Amino acid sequence: MNYDQLKFNIDAYRQTGEILAAAQFLVHQFNLDDENFAGFGFRDELKKNSILLTANGEIGELQEVMIPRNLFDFDLDLVLNMLAHEMLHVRQKSPKMMILDKNEREWQAYYEMLFHTNFPQIPELSDYYKNFFGEKALIYYGRMGEGSALQLKYAEQKLDVEKLLQEIKNKTT
Template identity: 65%
Template sequence: MNFEQINLHLDAYKEHDQILDAAKYLIHSFDLEHENFAGFGFRQELSPNSMLLTAEGELGKPQMVMIPKNIFDFDLNLVLNMVAHEMLHVRQKAPGNVIEDKNEREFQAYYEMLFHKVFPQIPDVSDFHRKFFGNKALEYYRRMGEGSELQHKYAEQKTEVENLINSLS
């Protein structure tokens, strides 16, 4: 299915105020589903030009992805990357797969938004957003603790992120 058809479907859902159904359609269309996913729910909108999504639930338990009602007012590539970020958290918090450290989870999710290793079907965002997500990845890398085991584990990916940011500057 192409982006034009997907946008037409999303517009129809939006027209009928079926935002949660549109989100389900999106994760199905881009093969983002996971057995630890408990569904979508609504969270408060931040503003007309910014959005926040969260994966909520205890570690090792099913996760709800909370989205703002205005999610489909944003660029589809950006929405897809934001949803994929949260769907990666759903996997990271799944039984038998739990990544305890929040900084590690966030670094992995922002890294995924840049390089699409887990979800290769997700398109790139604008250079502006790639730079923003790259800087967020580096922020979580720093929070892992100077010289920590986690920093050593992700040193190669950190270099990839830095190289990408430098290539976009």
């Protein structure tokens, strides 16, 4: 399905108020589903220009991804990346993976948004969002603890993120 058809289908879901079905449609279309995924639910909207999704559930149990009703008021590439971020959390919290450290989970999910190593079918973000999410990734990297085993585990990926951020900065100067 091409991008225009995809947007057409999402708009049709929006017009009939089927926001949860639209999100499920994208999970299916982009092969993001996981056996640890319980489905979607609604969360409160933050602001008109702000978006937050969460994967809710205890580690080792099924996860429900909570989305705002205004999810599809945002750029579709951003929405797809946010869904991929949360669907990675669904996997991370599964009995198979059980990644206990929140900083590690967030690092992996933000790295995914930048480099699409788990979900290569997800479209690339604009440089603005790459910069924003790259900075968020580095915050979680820092929270792992200076010189910790986790920081050492992700040291190469940190260099990838820093290089990407520098490339974006060089484009704007």
